[in-house]
Amino acid sequence: MKPQRFTAKLAEKEVFNEKFSKYIFELEQPHRMEFEAGQYVSITVDEAGDRRSYSVCSNPDTHHSFELLVDHSPDGKGTTFFKNLKFGNEVDAMGPLGKFVLVPDKGEDELVFVATGSGIAPFMSMILNLLQDVNEKRPITLYWGLRYVENMFWENEFQDLVDEYKNFKFHPVLSKALEEWPLCKGRVTDCLAIHDVPVKGCYYLCGSTKMIEDVSELLLGRGVKAENVHFEKFY
Numbered sequence: 001m002k003p004q005r006f007t008a009k010l011a012e013k014e015v016f017n018e019k020f021s022k023y024i025f026e027l028e029q030p031h032r033m034e035f036e037a038g039q040y041v042s043i044t045v046d047e048a049g050d051r052r053s054y055s056v057c058s059n060p061d062t063h064h065s066f067e068l069l070v071d072h073s074p075d076g077k078g079t080t081f082f083k084n085l086k087f088g089n090e091v092d093a094m095g096p097l098g099k100f101v102l103v104p105d106k107g108e109d110e111l112v113f114v115a116t117g118s119g120i121a122p123f124m125s126m127i128l129n130l131l132q133d134v135n136e137k138r139p140i141t142l143y144w145g146l147r148y149v150e151n152m153f154w155e156n157e158f159q160d161l162v163d164e165y166k167n168f169k170f171h172p173v174l175s176k177a178l179e180e181w182p183l184c185k186g187r188v189t190d191c192l193a194i195h196d197v198p199v200k201g202c203y204y205l206c207g208s209t210k211m212i213e214d215v216s217e218l219l220l221g222r223g224v225k226a227e228n229v230h231f232e233k234f235y
């Protein structure tokens, strides 16, 4: 679908913790948006018309609303705009935008998603789409790096998917984990390095430039072809 300008209304806000919240917008005019999992919308965040990009985290089977996950920590114009939004406020959105979408199956053995922080947003949409809509049967593994356990959210949602779909695995990774944290500690790259890195896998990376550079270096060093590494840099 070609990008269009939309007016959308804040219908619901879910505060996950101090850092992350999810915002649910109902589309007003036009009333319907078709998007591919992984695409983003550009939101006007001030009177001068300055914009910021946010990946849609909802399943692309929803057409009359869209959900955005916002990391509030940058504390700039964009995140402050979201913080100040009240229920019923209208936003000006342009979308769907971007080419970071699921690529057609070219015979790769597995799908591997690696995110840091809010980089999880497009992956929630992609993974829901793969598991619930297109019935993907290849193994799907998600690595998600956060700093503290207090930053964590969606762990129940991902655990439910692990329980329901035998081909889905989830590895949360904490860089500032407490001693007793039983799962991966350190950077997502460290966690990925100690697991199987399928050479014929299809990789999707999203989050900080540093993570994308480090993970790409690891993957290419293990023999993964550059054409099978897809990424979106948030900052």
Ligand SMILES: Cc1cc2nc3c(=O)[nH]c(=O)nc-3n(C[C@H](O)[C@H](O)[C@H](O)COP(=O)(O)OP(=O)(O)OC[C@H]3O[C@@H](n4cnc5c(N)ncnc54)[C@H](O)[C@@H]3O)c2cc1C
Binding pocket: 040, 052, 053, 054, 055, 056, 068, 069, 070, 071, 072, 073, 074, 075, 076, 077, 078, 079, 080, 098, 117, 118, 121, 122, 232, 233, 234, 235
């Ligand atoms: C294609 C695309 C999709 C994006 N999707 C999302 C999304 O789904 N959710 C989301 O929260 N953000 C997303 N972003 C980042 C978002 O567009 C803004 O950059 C972010 O909200 C900061 O905006 P700001 O105006 O508050 O801060 P700014 O004043 O623009 O930036 C302040 C500083 O924070 C850094 N920064 C920006 N984002 C982050 C971050 N997440 N963590 C740490 N530092 C950061 C910037 O590099 C800058 O140094 C996306 C960016 C792109 C390019």
